[in-house]
Amino acid sequence: MATIGMLATGVAHEVNNPLTAIFGFAEGLRRRLPALKEKVDPRVMEDVEDYVATILRECRRCQDIVTTLLTFSRQKTVSFAAVSLNAVVNDTLKLLRSHLKQRSQAKITVRVDLSENLPMVHGDEHQIKQVMLNLLVNAMDAITGPGRIIITTFQSSQGAVCLSVEDSGCGVPTDHMDKLFEPFFTTKRSGKGIGIGLSTCMSIVKKHQGEITVKSEPGSGAVFTVKFPVNTDKTT
Ligand SMILES: Nc1ncnc2c1ncn2[C@@H]1O[C@H](COP(=O)(O)OP(=O)(O)OP(=O)(O)O)[C@@H](O)[C@H]1O
Ligand SMILES: [Mg+2]
Structure with missing residues (x-):
């Protein structure tokens, strides 16, 4: 690596x-x-x-x-602090709204379902934004024509702070499932993707002692869920 x-x-x-x-x-x-x-x-x-x-x-x-x-x-210095996952979602969406327009994919409806009183995450804000951005861009890429993306934040029963990005796109073929997080694995045409989005997400999430999982039915979309550890005693 x-x-x-x-x-x-x-x-x-x-x-x-x-x-x-x-x-x-x-x-x-x-x-x-x-x-x-x-x-x-x-x-x-x-x-x-x-x-x-x-x-x-x-x-x-x-x-x-x-x-x-x-x-x-880049081996950036990572600075861990209390990060609001909801704020990360809102900031990243602001960034991507123009991207959505640029690619004239306005037919994609984006639903955002943010849990109130979500505890703060213990993490690096910039890196968590990058995870969110990569997942969102992938979701957009997976959708050709009209579709929807649902972004959710919630707290798991074990207490982890979670973000899920669900899309109604092409889904992941079963034989690609275990390759998704490998560096340079891509199914996109040259110039469109180089296959480092998900491996970057994986390395960031690991650094945060979190977890990233994917569920997908080929042909009917995918859900990527990221779990982060809680930063003690603060709420958004
Ligand atoms: N939401 C999704 N739905 C369907 N397939 C996906 C989704 N997200 C990722 N994939 C598959 O996983 C592959 C790897 O994703 P990854 O983000 O690592 O690279 P990429 O998007 O191809 O390129 P890059 O992120 O470097 O621009 C994609 O090429 C695609 O085949
Ligand atoms: Mg990508």
């Missing part, structure tokens, strides 16, 4: 520099396009605009992958 992490960081750093240059020059080209407009055949101009837009869009995609890889492998 450590070696994969180091390799990923190395590659990400190496790719980042040329990528920044490509992005910067493509931006420069885009800024100069209006000046070319009168001098160039309009049909050629249309192609050039299209090419530049494509270069910029694909650069952004590469930058996203690099950022994900760096986040995945």
Whole structure:
């Protein structure tokens, strides 16, 4: 794992520099396009605009992958404190609302069912947000066309503070179940996913001495549930 992490960081750093240059020059080209407009055949101009837009869009995609890889492998100092799981859910949803719109997946209805008086979690807020974000993005990816996502927080009978993300998406085939949390296991097309979301979730949850489980009926969605230990005597 450590070696994969180091390799990923190395590659990400190496790719980042040329990528920044490509992005910067493509931006420069885009800024100069209006000046070319009168001098160039309009049909050629249309192609050039299209090419530049494509270069910029694909650069952004590469930058996203690099950022994900760096986040995945970075040994950040973790600071454990009392964290409100409900606040984490609300913050992450705010982040993702624009993502939902961007991907024109507004047909996905999101239901949020947050338990009141939930005890605080003992954990690192940033990392817990990352878990939530990865689970939500996966849920969105699993849904093609209309669908629903249900996000729930609750306290288990053993006292753990829990978050579950349920979707009505494609579900997980039985023979994929034990591979889901392996680094770089993905069923998504290249550029769409690299297979580190769930392995990152697993390593974060383990660091928190928590648990992550999945239930799925292939074809009718999946539920991912994360359990965190309680931070003593505080409530949201
Ligand atoms: N909610 C879900 N429903 C169905 N399949 C899922 C769900 N979440 C994860 N999976 C399956 O598990 C695989 C691994 O998920 P993971 O989040 O680790 O990687 P990814 O989403 O493919 O890529 P990345 O998260 O790195 O962008 C996915 O490719 C998908 O096949
Ligand atoms: Mg993912």
